[in-house]
Amino acid sequence: MAKFLVSFDNEKCKGCELCRAFCPKEIIVMSSVINNKGYSPASISRQEDCIGCQSCALVCPDGAISIYKEEESQ
Numbered sequence: 451m452a453k454f455l456v457s458f459d460n461e462k463c464k465g466c467e468l469c470r471a472f473c474p475k476e477i478i479v480m481s482s483v484i485n486n487k488g489y490s491p492a493s494i495s496r497q498e499d500c501i502g503c504q505s506c507a508l509v510c511p512d513g514a515i516s517i518y519k520e521e522e523s524q
């Protein structure tokens with residue numbers, strides 16, 4: 451079964467929360483750190499629950515999200 455890794459570029463993120471609003475699994479949260487632009491970037495709370503739908507990456511206006519698929523070994 452595949453699992454997915456969601457990676458956020460903290461310095462590109464402007465904290466708009468669009469990705470959080472569009473995630474069907476509601477696993478995106480806003481982090482408590484502040485990036486160089488002064489925003490709280492998005493991060494993922496339960497990586498293992500990600501279904502790899504890419505909604506978050508598609509709606510991000512800043513291209514700050516990358517999704518990687520990993521095949522689990524048998």
Ligand code: SF4
Nearest residue numbers: 473500501503504506
């Ligand atoms: S790929 Fe889909 S399930 Fe995974 S974090 Fe993004 S919106 Fe949520």
Ligand code: SF4
Nearest residue numbers: 463464466467469510
């Ligand atoms: S949609 Fe992009 S810019 Fe907006 S909070 Fe999510 S990662 Fe950051």
